[in-house]
Amino acid sequence: MEKFIQLDGLVAPLDRANVDTDSIIPKQFLKSIKKSGFGPNLFDSWRYLDHGEPGQDNRGRPLNPDFVLNQPRYRRAQILLARENFGCGSSREHAPWALLDYGFRALIAPSFADIFYNNCCKNGLLPVVIATGAIAQLFGEVAAQPGYRLKVDLPAQTVITATNQVFKFEIDPLQKHRLLTGLDEIELTLQNADKIRMFEERHRERQPWLFS
Numbered sequence: 001m002e003k004f005i006q007l008d009g010l011v012a013p014l015d016r017a018n019v020d021t022d023s024i025i026p027k028q029f030l031k032s033i034k035k036s037g038f039g040p041n042l043f044d045s046w047r048y049l050d051h052g053e054p055g056q057d058n059r060g061r062p063l064n065p066d067f068v069l070n071q072p073r074y075r076r077a078q079i080l081l082a083r084e085n086f087g088c089g090s091s092r093e094h095a096p097w098a099l100l101d102y103g104f105r106a107l108i109a110p111s112f113a114d115i116f117y118n119n120c121c122k123n124g125l126l127p128v129v130i131a132t133g134a135i136a137q138l139f140g141e142v143a144a145q146p147g148y149r150l151k152v153d154l155p156a157q158t159v160i161t162a163t164n165q166v167f168k169f170e171i172d173p174l175q176k177h178r179l180l181t182g183l184d185e186i187e188l189t190l191q192n193a194d195k196i197r198m199f200e201e202r203h204r205e206r207q208p209w210l211f212s
Helices: 094-102 114-122 132-144 173-181 185-190 193-206
Strands: 006-014 079-082 106-109 126-129 149-153 158-160 166-168
Touching (some): 006 106, 006 132, 106 132
Parallel strands (some): 006 079, 106 126
Antiparallel strands (some): 149 158
8 A cells, every 4th residue: 555654735624524434435336345446436425416326437427516525626635624433334445445546645533433544544544633623723724725735744643734733643553654654464464474484384393283
């Protein structure tokens, strides 16, 4: 997966609480287990005025002009600002896949669903938790300033505004390491491949009957 170190990105505000994974990527698109191709159907039932299906050409579908991601000022946003309990619902990894495939690299909210939070970290999408009051301030600033950007610094664990106001955030050291190195769980495990092989060889010598 792609490393996450620092990001200076345009912010899009999704002013809804309790956004569940079925809203992020509806269930009819879960047939694929590829990590790419989900971006056009991110928030499908909110972005479009018709019902979407897998394999459908989205270029001719009617857009919902009131949905935030369809507004020109938020196109190519890389940071999604959200409300509490973002990513609740099922444990599907398709939700962070869709957000990444659309172009988001960081999410900022006062809270995330636990499984969704972990799935984001495992796939190179940084979920940032900051206080509700700070989130409210950022929503106000995004609304008032077209082209509003934030700097997200993972090594320093900070979010920095254009006026240099700094918001600190916490992250588990293992999750931080995974994101900084761009290593998923399999790649982290393979770093110890030699030790794993040595263990298997000793295990075979000590208990050969298990391998007969």
